[in-house]
Amino acid sequence: SYVLTQPPSVSVAPGKTATITCGGDMIGSKKVHWYQQKPGQAPVLVVYDDSDRPSGIPERFSGSKSGKTATLAVSRAEAGDEADYYCQVWDTSRDHRGVFGGGTRLTVL
Amino acid sequence: EAQLVQSGGGVVRPGGSLRLSCVGSGFIFDNYGMSWVRQVPGKGLEWVSGVNWNGGGALYADSVKGRFTISRDNSKNSLFLQMDSLKNEDTAFYFCATRTNIDGRFDYWGQGTLVTVSS
Secondary structure: OOOOEOOOEEEEOOOOOEEEEEEOOOHHHOOOEEEEEOOOOOOEEEEEOOOEOOOOOOOOEEEEEEOOEEEEEEOOOOHHHOEEEEEEEEEOOOOOEEEEOOOEEEEEO | OOEEEEEOOEEEOOOOOEEEEEEEEOOOHHHOEEEEEEEOOOOOEEEEEEEOOOOOOOEEOOOOOOOEEEEEEHHHOEEEEEEOOOOHHHOEEEEEEEEOOOOOOEEEEOOOEEEEEOO
């Protein structure tokens, strides 16, 4: 089955840029989406189709992709950005199914 | 504003059944495929099941195939998950979510409901 790999944790100083990676085979041929989840809340879509932002999501959140890795960047990090972040693709390589990365806990120190 | 409101969680014994519901508002419900995603407390997200805008094309994760059934009623803007033969490892928060057909992203999410399977 298709696997997306994320680092378990990332730390960033306030005002700096955090980068969260998501690796997977053939990821270049898939659309990657990113979700932010705060404790006790449902996930929220923050980046879709590799690098687009839904309305209402600050420009500080940006996405990119190169080779086998997609990246979510959170610039000018704030305390309110502390959350778990998940990457996701819709895998059509075998059966059609949703696939999530393991998640990354972002800590703003 | 798009909203998904869930109901139907609770405590059930192993081998038992439970039915989850999810009602959408503030958007055109039958423009979207729908999915269920679950999360064991303290763990990551796991896609469970999905269905097309018209109720066809039901898909399931291997972990629930043959035990769970997804369905929808577009006349009531509703999504359902019938869970049978429940196991301890099905204990999790269950979220419903809209799925955009063209790229498989999950735009809107329900608030989540806890299913606890325990004797």
